[in-house]
Each structure stands twice: as structure tokens, then as C-alpha cells.
Amino acid sequence: MHAVKKTIRTMEDFSTFVGLSRPTVSKYFNDPNSVRKKTRELIEIAVKQSGFRPNIFAVNLNRRRTNILGIIIPNSSDPFYTALTRRIEGIAEQAGYLAFVLSSDGKPELEERAIETFKSMNVAGSIIAPLGVQSHQDKLLKLGESIPMIYVDSPLDTTSPFVGTNNRQSFQLIVDYLTRSGDLPCYFGMPAVNSNAIERRNAYVEAMQSLKFQPHIVEVEQGSGWDFEKAAFDATVDILRKGGFPTKTVLCANDRVAFGVIAAAFQAGLKVGRGQDCDLRVAGHDDQPLSRYMCPPLTTVAQNYNEIGRLAAALLFHKLGEHQDSKFELPANERILLNAEIMLRTSA
Amino acid sequence: MHAVKKTIRTMEDFSTFVGLSRPTVSKYFNDPNSVRKKTRELIEIAVKQSGFRPNIFAVNLNRRRTNILGIIIPNSSDPFYTALTRRIEGIAEQAGYLAFVLSSDGKPELEERAIETFKSMNVAGSIIAPLGVQSHQDKLLKLGESIPMIYVDSPLDTTSPFVGTNNRQSFQLIVDYLTRSGDLPCYFGMPAVNSNAIERRNAYVEAMQSLKFQPHIVEVEQGSGWDFEKAAFDATVDILRKGGFPTKTVLCANDRVAFGVIAAAFQAGLKVGRGQDCDLRVAGHDDQPLSRYMCPPLTTVAQNYNEIGRLAAALLFHKLGEHQDSKFELPANERILLNAEIMLRTSA
């Protein structure tokens, strides 16, 4: 702390500082285990002292494969995607990769720009929550020819590697519960921002039919983008003015839709919940962080975003040929559907 | 679409494809206006056809200043920060910069890592929402010596460039309203994750005293990190069990705290709102996207995150010597406190 060294900028500077040759230091940064233990400790101490980190651009310019992972999510304000992202970021960092997150913000042109940015960065691999039918399928598939890509949340097509929630299972679960415990659920959709919108709708219908019940669908206005709460709120206000929902139980395509429905119901003076004195039951899907703090706490189905993130990363690393910890058991195939877990609270 | 050209990878390839020399093309990518209109159009057409983008690493390796901006936020799941981030990302992109967002996730060591990552990327400038007292002040200030840094949300110290909300004004506003319209507000704090925790507390006390009222502070348990809702929920459950709040109006340090309070009050059978039949008024601060969909809709003070983002970016670009649009009026000094706007809804 008393001697101010000449500023160490390059790996050259750093290597003379440590008293080693640059290639040796370079080897260390590429794989710490590729140098002798004594050398490794020497370098590690010097790193702490000097705070040196190799220049990211120089490292990745002249490398077969960069250490950058590209992540694209459709909405950066949705806690589900941010939580998923954080999980992947953490795993990536542990494996020595840097996760670069871009949001397509619901807009296909931004998704395209993100793809091009990743191309210009020569990312090693990519994890993408696509915009669905509006996605630049061709561009994504083309990028997928040169680098491994994993899709999450909603599949791009029927063949690309995918990790997400089994909507059929999750809706079976919640429909089962709702039909057993009260009024038949009608289904309140979400804007068709990705394939989940259609899939969940179908999953609901299927679940109802398997129980020999008549499905009831409440169509939500399209074109409202990712502001689910507002779309659902406005639609519910409208529905309540026109006589109410077809049944006294509303199963929403996701929690954010449920937030809008509950807010509108509350403001219309309706009491939401499963009590005797309640007017409406509302259930969601996803288990957002705030769902348990709703009034009433939202009954929903929890997507296992931790597992989705972990498996997507595992799948990606597998394709990158990374030797993972043995605890990272490899998924059997490349299309993984995780089961969801029902979260019984008091809204339904 | 019929002729498949030889794959264009480098700027060299691209320049022969366009029929220009590489330095000219290079000039174009650095500043499209530095080449003749005719040439510019030529290149632009070729870019569309080929989808070529210069390799980011090569570009930034040999440049006085990179085109990367580093952004650090303390919590990637908080809609306030993600909204702020999106705003900055958009402005950065328009100016030809790439915004790289990292989250310190409330942990000082992650904040330090983020700083080091940005150093190794040689970022042109940085916008940071610091962790406050726990921040690596020394590292941040040291980084600030070599590149321009702007702080947002909560100041690092008393001298560094800063853009944020004027807590004194905003709390004056809400305290004024609350005292005028009903019971005196007590103050429900937030975990001391940054300097806002202290500042807002003081702002409340000051506002109360200026009105000759006795301030009442409800201390919140520390050490709960960024899970504000849970901390507030648990604390409220405890408080209600022990006889309730000191007054019948609770002014929360932020909306997420208010969510927790409202949820706990609801589950305790209390009615929240400003009606005659209500047991408790609850007000927040920030105006989160979900606040208007709470039950009841949350009365709060809106931080102008759009302006915070815009001004932080403007300040940064100014320091980078970028010539901005004239509509970007330059802030007079480097510490900008924005006024907040009260959002009267029905919770208080």
C-alpha cells in the first residue's frame, strides 16, 4: 500500500510484474489449472495486488470462440425474465463466461438488432426467449447454424433446443384444482406476444375437456404489447360493465394478467377470493415475486425459473463442450418441459 | 435473394463487396456523415444486403475510446431500475453506443466485480446506481479518474455528478398531503441498502417538523437486503400483533415497502384506504408500474425515471464531448435533483 507501482495495463506489464513470461500468464487466464500450483498462486496474488484483468476485446478478438454468451429476453421489466436472466448470468460467470443481456422489448426489429449485435460480437452461444410468431425465425435459425442456441420460455419451432414449462401439465393442475373447489374456471388470455399465449389457451381447453367440462374463453384485446396489467384491467372493466365473466372463477394466462383483473374487480367493488362472501375467484400462472403480496394473495402455478435457467445453461455448455460439474446431470433430450407446482393462496 | 455471395465476414470483404476501400468504409462506420452522400448510400444499401457489422472487439481494441457504456444497477428485479436502464439503453444506442448492464444484486463484491469488468472493457463512461455506504467508493472514485461517471438514484458522495429525485421535495409533497387530509403519517423505513434510506427518513422528519408535527418512525429490520416486500410484510405482521402503527397513516420509504405493508394489513383483516370505513392509510414513494394496480391503488410520489435516465445520459455524453441534439439542453450543474409528482389514488 506504500509503493505505487508503475501502472499495469497490459498482460505484458503484468507478466513482468509477476516475474513470468506472457504466454504463461496467458495460459493461466485461459485455464488456471494449466499452470503449476506454485505459478498459479503467484499469479493470483499479483492479480489481487494489481487488479489486472486482460482486455476483453483483445482476448476475444483472436480466439476460436469468445467467452461471451448472448441472452435475449422479450421484456426487461418482467420479473420472470429478470430472475431467469440473473440465474443464467450467475452460472455463466462461474464457468468463465460473460453474459450479455439484451431486451427485444417486444419489438421484432429490436430482436433482430440484438441478433446482429451478437453476431458482431461473435458470441459463443445464445439463450433466447423469442417473440414467437413475430420472431425473425430465419435470422435466428441462421445464427443457430454457426453457434449453439437454446430457447427458453416459449419455443421458436418444434425442433430447436428448448427449456420451458409444461403448459399442459401446469394448466391441468390448476384447472383440476379450480374445478374441484368451486365454480368452473373461464380462461382469461394474454396478448399473443409469443407462442405461450396460444399454448396456454389450448392447454386450458384440453384440461377442461378431459374433465368433461365446457371451456369458456374470454378473449383479450390484442395489440397491447407487454403491458399485460393494463390490457387485462381495461378488458375486465369492460366485461364487468357488460354483465361479468361467464363463470365466477377466472383463470388467467399469467399472473400479470391476474393483477389487472383483480385490480379492476376491486375497483368495481367485487370481493376476490375463495371465501363464501366472495364474488370472484382469480387464479394466475407463473408465480411472480409480487403474487404472494397481492390482496388477496394470488393462487397460481409456479414456473421453476431456477431450473429453467440452470438447464438452459447446462444444455448450452454441453453444446459448447464444456466439462461441467458432475452435479449438472445432462438432460436426456434437447426439448425439456418442466413441471410446475401449484401455489395455493387465497385468491382462488 | 437469388445470388449467394461469398460470405462477408470482415470489413475487408465488405469493402470489396461495396467497391470501396477499407479506410473509407471504416470512416463511414465511425461517422456516416464523414463520407459523401453518394458513398454513404452505397454503403447503406450494401449493409442491408449483406447484414455486415464490424466486429465489436476489433473496433474497440484499437480505439482511443470504446463505444461501450457501463451501467450498474443494484437490483435487476426492481422495475424502477429496469425502466431507468431501458431509457438509458435507448439513448445510448441512438448515439452509437452499446450499453452494457450489470447488476450488483445488492452485494458489494458484485459491484466491485462489475467495476473491474468495465475496466477490462475500457468503457467510455459509466452510469451507476451505487450501493451507498457499502459501495466500493475508492474503486469507483479511482475509475472515475480515468473515465466519466454519472451516479443516479442515490449519490456516491457529495461531489460526484449525480441525477436523482429530490427527496426533500417529494416527501414535503406527500407529507403535506397526508397531514392535510387525515391522520398524521408515521414513517415506515426501508432497509439501508443505499443513502436514500437515510435521506428519505430525514426528509420525512424535516417535513413533519416544518409543519410543527411530531414525527413517528417505524424502524424496519435491517439485513434483509433487497427483498423489501418481505421485510415490510414481516415487520407489519409484527407491528400489528403488538398493537398497531403509532398513527393510522403509514408513509412508506418506497412502493415496494408499501406493497408489503398493504398485504400484511389485508391479511390481518384491516381495510386500507382513505374512506370513512377504512382502518389504515398507506402511501408509497416511486410509483412503480404495479402501484396503480394494487388493491387499493397506491397513493404515491412518482419519480421521473424518464428524466433521470435522459439527464444522466445527457450529462455523460456532455462529458464525453458528444455533440448532442439541441433539444438536449445541458444541465447547469452536475448535481441534478428532480422534483417528483404526487399520484393521488385511493390508498391514502
Add this chain to the structure above:
DNA sequence: GGTAAATCTTTACGCGCGACAAGTTTTATC
């Protein structure tokens, strides 16, 4: 049409590091 200015081309260097080859020193093994 002549001249200067603007714009382009050609040529060359180097950013910081990965990668590889060839030579030298250290470590492990018996």
C-alpha cells in the same frame, strides 16, 4: 476549362492478446 478543395485509394503500422514452435529450465521418477 482551370484551380482548389473535397474525397477517395494505397500503404503501412499497431492495438493486446491467443496460439504455436523451438529451445531452456525445473520437477518427478526410479
Add this chain to the structure above:
DNA sequence: GATAAAACTTGTCGCGCGTAAAGATTTACC
């Protein structure tokens, strides 16, 4: 202590592009 293997050093090349200098060509203007 001899021998081979492991680990290191020295030296060199090139990734794709920014940048600068010097010369060739085009444009603008009277």
C-alpha cells in the same frame, strides 16, 4: 544422479480494425 516429462521462456505471427500519411481522383466553383 541420470533421464524423461512437465513446465516454463523466447520469439513470432495474426486476429479485424482504427488511424495516419501520401498520392490519385473527383467535385465544386468561378
